[in-house]
Amino acid sequence: MGFDEIIGQRIIVESLRNAVKNNMISNGYVFSGPKGCGKTLMAFIFAMALNCSGEADNRPCGNCSSCIRTSKSNHPNVKLVMPTGHSIKIKQIREIINDSSKKPFESGYKIIIIDNADKMTNDAQDAFLKTLEEPPEKTVFILLSENYSLLLPTIVSRCQVYRFKPVNSIDMKTFIEDRFDYMSMDIEAAVKHSRGIVGRALELLGDRESFNTYTLYIDILDKALTGNGNDAILMVSEAVSDKETAERFLEFSMSWFRDVMVLKESPGSHDNLIINAGSLEVLSRHNSVLTEDKLNSIIDIIKKTFRYVKYNVGIKNSIAGMLFSIAEVNSNNG
Ligand SMILES: [Zn+2]
Incomplete structure (x- = not known):
């Protein structure tokens, strides 16, 4: 395991590699980017590099005892802090502070990785800030966040901020x-x-199966909205066989049009609000053909269909009727 395991993020990798090589290490880092972009992996590889006993320009080597223990989350100097429940509480931060004021178990750096750092409560952030203002020697804090603007600006300004790119x-x-x-x-x-x-x-x-279902759902809604109501209805039996699958399709439809509404209401600043973010292209297209009134009508139609399905009123026909109504709403002018 080393920096080669990371795809993209070349600028960040180069910068961290150089920091290790030249021994120019900050006390605080913020890694910011959406879930799944590799922040945690990068943090662990950086932690490995910091305590690696390999050659200076080839850290982490991946083979020394320190590297191996870090990659197995088994190094006494590397700590990972995560929210308990919905937040990171002041008690947890106090523990970290206490811990980091003691000497490291082993020589080298102490590395404290805070996952979902923006989930620190206000008290916790205040306490953490004090530690960053007078950081213990050879201690590195790495804050991971999907949205670092939720961190105190005074914390951010004391850290090196790296924003992960798609x-x-x-x-x-x-x-x-x-x-x-x-x-x-x-x-x-x-x-x-x-x-x-x-x-x-x-x-x-x-999760191949749910991925296929997901693309089928989008296909059906897309057909209904682009004037091929009949095609959409023909596909219903592929997606819906009973009450349970009907409800799943309805829940998806609801999340879909809710996303279109988010796009309409807050263009540009919707990054964390969109559920079906992987299909932004289709969502945007639907946003451009639907007025707010039409969107509201569609959401009402879905709600109504939910009730029919709940009471087992002709499940497949209800879904077909819904798609027909959606196609009709969109073909009406105005
Ligand atoms: Zn090593």
Whole structure:
């Protein structure tokens, strides 16, 4: 395990490699980016590099005792802190502070990785800030966050901030092909829906069945909205066989049009709010053909269909009727 395991993020990798090589280490780092973009992996590889006993320009070597223990999450100097429940509480931060003021168990750096750092409560952030202001020697804090703007600006300003970028499709495809045994066609589809996030592509590949269902759902809604109501209805039996599958399709439809509504109401600042973020292209297209009134009508139609299905009123016919109504709403002018 080393920096080569990381796909994309070349600037971040180079910068961390140089920091290790030249022994220019900050006390605080923020790794920011969406779930699945590789922040945790990067943090552990950086932690390995910091305590690696290999040659200076080839750290982490991946072979020394320190590297091996870090890669197995088994190094006494490397700690990972995560939210308990919904937040990281002041008690947890006090423990870290206490811990980091003691001498490291082994020589070298103490590394404290805080996952979902933006989930620190206000008290916890205040306490943490004090530690960052007077950091213990040879201690490195790595804060991982999907949204670092939720961290106190005074914390951020004391850290080196690295923002993870989406990985381009070609690099991602090659990376997955080299390491996994999936069919090339499947890799392509997963990469397309991953929005540049490796973890998401791998998740989709690992859960092939739900991925297929997901693309079928989108297909059905897309057909209904683009004036092919009959085609959409013909596909219903593929997606819906009983009450349970009907409810799953309805829940998906609801999340889909809710996403379109988010796009309409907050264009540009929707990153964390969109559920079906992997299909932004189709969502945007639907946003451009639907007015807010039409969207509201569609959401009402879905709610009504939920009730029919709940009471077992002709399940497949109810879903077909819903798709027909959606097609009709969109073909009405105005
Ligand atoms: Zn090593």
